[in-house]
Amino acid sequence: MTNRLPITKTYKLFIGGKFPRTESGRSVKVCDASGAVVAHTCRASRKDLRNAVEAAAKAQPGWAGANAYLRGQILYRMAEMLEGKRAELAGAIAAVGGISDEAARGEVDASTDRLIAFAGWADKYPQVLGCHNPVTGPYYNFSVPEPTGVIGVICPDEPSLLGLVSLIAPVLCSGNAAVVLASESNPIPACVLGEVLATSDVPGGVVNILTGLRDELAEHFASHREIGGVLAAGVSADHRRLLEAGAAENMKRVRVLGDATDFGDDAAMESPWQIEPFVETKTIWHPASA
Amino acid sequence: MVQSPTINRVMADERAASFTKRSIKTKAKDAGLRLALSMVDLTTLEGKDSPEKVRSLCAKARRPMPDDERVLGERLPHVAAVCVYPAMVPVAAEALEGSGIHVASVATGFPSGQYPLDVRLRDAERAIADGADEIDMVINRGAFLSGRYDAVGEEIASVADVCAAGGPGGRGVHLKVILETGELETYDNVRRASDIAIEHIRDGDFIKTSTGKVSPAATMGVTLVMLEAIRDAWLGSGKRIGMKPAGGIRTAKQSLHYLAMVKETLGDAWLTPELFRFGASSLVDDLLRQIVKRKTGRYAARYDFGVA
Amino acid sequence: MTTFQEQDATHTNGTSAVGPGRSPALEFASAWDYAPTPESAKVEIADRYGHYINGAFVESISGDVFETINPATVETLSVVARGTAEDVDAAVKAARQAQPRWAALPAKERGKYLFRIARRLQERAREFAVLETMDNGKPIKETRDVDIPLAAAHFFYHAGWADKLAYAFGGANPEPVGVCGQIIPWNFPLLMAAWKLAPALACGNTCVLKPAETTPLTALRLAEVFDEIGLPPGVVNIVTGDGEAGAALVEHPGVDKIAFTGSTEVGKKIAAATAGTGKKLTLELGGKSPNIIFEDASIDQAVEGVIAGIYFNQGHVCCAGSRLFVQESIADAVVARIENRLKSLRLGDPLDKNTDIGAINSAQQLGTITRYLDSARDEGLTRHEPNGCALPDKGYWCRPCFFTGVQPSHTIAREEIFGPVLAVQTFRTPEEAITRANNTPYGLAAGVWTDKGSKIFEIAGRLKAGVVWLNCYNRFDPASPFGGYKESGFGREGGLQGLRGYVRL
Helix, strand or coil: CCCCCCCCEEECCEECCECCCCCCCCEEEEECCCCCEEEEEECCCHHHHHHHHHHHHHHHHHHHHCCHHHHHHHHHHHHHHHHHCHHHHHHHHHHHHCCCHHHHHHHHHHHHHHHHHHHHHCCCHHHHHCEECCCCCCEEEEEEEEECCEEEEECCCCCHHHHHHHHHHHHHHCCCEEEEECCCCCCHHHHHHHHHHHHCCCCCCCEEEECCCHHHHHHHHHHCCCCCEEEEECCCHHHHHHHHHHHHHHCCEEEEECCCCCCCCHHHHCCHHHCHHHEEEEEEEEECCC | CCCCCCCCHHHHHHHHHHHCCCCCCHHHHHHHHHHHHHCEEEECCCCCCCHHHHHHHHHHHHCCCCCHHHHHCCCCCCCCEEEECHHHHHHHHHHHCCCCCEEEEECCCCCCCCCCHHHHHHHHHHHHHCCCCEEEEECCHHHHHCCCHHHHHHHHHHHHHHHHHCCHHHCCCEEEEECCHHHHCCHHHHHHHHHHHHHHCCCCCEEECCCCCCCCCCCHHHHHHHHHHHHHHHHHHCCCCEEECECCCCCHHHHHHHHHHHHHHHCHHHCCCCCECEEECCHHHHHHHHHHHHHHCCCCCHHHCCCC | CCCHHHHHCCCCCCCCCCCCCCCCCCCCCCCCCCCCCECCCCCCCCCEECEEECCEEECCCCCCEEEEEECCCCEEEEEEECCCHHHHHHHHHHHHHHHHHHHHCCHHHHHHHHHHHHHHHHHCHHHHHHHHHHHHCCCHHHHHHHHHHHHHHHHHHHHCCCCCHHHHCCCCCCEECCEEEEECCCCCHHHHHHHHHHHHHHCCCEEEEECCCCCCHHHHHHHHHHHHHCCCCCCEEECCCCHHHHHHHHHCCCCCEEEEECCHHHHHHHHHHHCCCCCEEEEECCCCCEEEECCCCCHHHHHHHHHHHHHHHHHCCCCCCCEEEEEHHHHHHHHHHHHHHHHHCCECCCCECCCCECCCCCHHHHHHHHHHHHHHHHCCCEEECCCCCCCCCCCCCCCCEEEECCCCCCHHHHCCCCCCEEEEEEECCHHHHHHHHHCCCCCCEEEEECCCHHHHHHHHHHCCCCEEEECCCCCCCCCCCECCCHHHEECCECHHHHCHHHEEC
16 A cells, blocks of 8 residues: 655735735745655735735725724734634754754744734723823823834744744834735744634735745835834844845834844733834824813 | 814914014014004093093003103003993093094993993994994804804894994994903914904904903913904905904013014004004003113113003 | 094994095004014123033044034034044043932932933023024024023923833833933024933933034033032033934944934934944924814914914924915815914014014025925925015025925925925815824824814824824923834933833833
8 A cells, every 4th residue: 555645735815804826936845854745835026015015005004093902802812813823834843953842833823822812912901001191281292102104024943934924013003014024944834823823813915924935025125115113033144234224215114123032932922012113102182172 | 164274372472472582672672662652542441430440441542641742751552442332432532532532432331331232232322432443342252162163254244234334424433353262262263263353344344352351361372363363364365454452461571572473463564553452551651661661771660650 | 643533533433444545454564563672691602512411511633623603694613523533432431430429329329410401501591692693593582481481491301200211111120221312403502402302311321422513512501510419520521513423322332322413314324323233213203284263263372373373483384384274164264364474474683572483494495495485386286475575685594484385296295395485285074084194104293273173183184194193283391201103213302201202221
């Protein structure tokens, strides 16, 4: 009896709530720890990035305009769906990342919990980051945080899932839309997450997931004028310089997490100060008189 | 009915306060003090007013500083008008005969206006018949605040008719409509009441802030709102309405701030007693004090000017 | 004096007709004009100023100097050291050396120094106001009532934060950034110095401040205040000079953070220069801020807001309301009011207490403004310049003006002019107003004028701007964060959020 030949999946991109193949027609092999090919992923191009940014820009105002309670519920729904894919995600993390099943399950659980933390923040962070300002004179003055817009998120190779979730959760929670470049070494959890998102209540375009090469795409994240901010982790010093220099052209807000970042540190990673870099403080004045 | 703009009080107050930052010195101060003096409606509105008191006031109106020629080397202008209760009009008319100073009378049931309309009209008619050539009426604030704007306007029109028909040769006397802004409370109300009044009075008539019996009386902010209503009427229909802040203007400095506000809101055409008055009693003495100080370099004593 | 009797002859009953010589207009030409009232306080200005480094005034290492002039008279006020990389290096070293001890001071003690600075500024306010007016060209009315009191207030406000930072950053542990390089513009010289220095010092940083080339004098006088109140040497260092000193500061490896206020063009260069260096950055850049008037606005106050929005400080204001959007139904009424209001503005000697519009800060800036005026003319726009004040013989002057018939594509509707030039456009619906207002790479400030509460909050929420003035404009307060969206920069100055740029969490 011959062994059944397994079907290796080719993961597609996730843009605007749909799963297109890369317009470049290129793909990347993803291998397990033993070197066997477990799947193919798309090698996204500049044009895929462009499409993703367009989708994000279109979806962002609606997402920002959704009430905070609803955004929180949708993030919580994402967590629920993630929990449902626990085995598949853990399998992908373990196989490709070469870590134990237990550690992989731990990473999925931490990712789920992280989403829940930010589901809770959605209707609270404005109370922490905003305030009433006691100005001189008969004015009512207050400051509110508003989302920056479209944020490019460049994920670290490891942890492939927790890194991604830790980066996008605070970005999404405040009403930004994200264009994500997944872990290069193990993009599969990101692709599975895309499938989670497609069946969750997250509006199409709010999260867009690209797989591909940082060397190819980082400069386009930096230079695209519609991208209002870039959040990156696990990038080289060269990429960091490239991102910051490119960002200067349209004053993108850039945040690069250092290599010492401990994604498992709940206190640090679930702090409202993770949300703060991609909100804009709007300060509103109004005279008070009858 | 007139559609009145709303007023953003904080911004209006800020604009009004900006005129208090104007620095009026040297020649501008000299001219301003004299101009202000010529714009005063010298007022006494007390229950205890007597003919003798009114005569004394009229003397002061004619010659605010009896020794002006000796001390200053010039004859200071007389004030614009003397403002009294109706019962005192004959006394004032006689005392001011031939002076060119107007006899103004508060009438129409001053200060509350809470009398039947026919009584109020009769009050005005009588004051005119007794020699008043300016009538300072009060509007019906009760009607205004309960939203009966048409009634307010009709009553003003009735008094305006009385004023138009009265006076020597039936040429009419001037009307000043007191809004009693302290009771209207909001600037929106002040503007609306100004517009209603302006609609029903004649060219050359005035709108006026206060009776002086209610606090707050005239303020820079309220006056600015009224000046803007006057400006809009002028630019819109060519009707030229005068302005009289009354009550609370006690110092020369304050009066110069008001003049700056008039100058920068309505332009130079309104810098005349024909179109701008101060309803005040103690202002005159401070104007004189400043005029003397400017001229002699010395501050005057309170007893240097005639009491009235 | 005319009397009513004389005037009565010309009266008609009721709403009188507009007769000859009585066409309804406002005449501000002056029967009673304000006499000149020059500020009498005299300020001593030294012939020569050095940098302020490590608590002492020192010459430039290169010996280079430049002149700073009074733009209203073109007279030289003083000669000032021109900083180079070497001077910047000395200043950064001094700041670096002073920083640990400054940060280690009990926070309350650090705060006391700031309180002292605030108090001395208040006490010497008049001197500072006169000096600022002379060096900058702005009216004494503004330096006296806005620049100097606000600068003092900024120090006072931030003094109190020094020992309360933990409460500002709940759950995090704020630490100083280190040495801050701060580059400030010429439009509010002392105030911008205060905006930069006060939060930095409160958070335990030390500073190297680079004042603008054309307006170094009040910052140097502030250094005298630091001496007076005993601020430890090296905590604040001031290097005067031009772009060369600024660039040296940006590039200096010993600087942990750059805070810059100025043009978007230079801001982008700074961001590029600091890329990959790990330097923290806050940028407060240009703007082309919309001022939106709806038909239900309190019209006279809205017009005051327009005037304050664009003509305050000769329009040398990054958040100037340079794009006016008026609802079509009231466009004529608003324009007529602006026209009248412009006539009553007083342009001239900045030291005169009644001057509303002072001098343009420099020949260079006047040139920039003039080029924009020319471009508007070439694009066929109608320029309204109703103010009739005589321009002084000497100095740099620009009559306040506005343009009608402006479309969003016109140059003066898109680019920051930094002068007393207003572009008037119209709109029909709230959606159109929002779309047009947001159609700019900038996002610094915005004004909205309407009497309808629900509408004003809807518009305020949808404008992409860091400061939104509703039924007011150009309000500033130390407790109120200021800063922009998009290409107007990032980071805030003032208020709780303004501290964020001066701490590491």
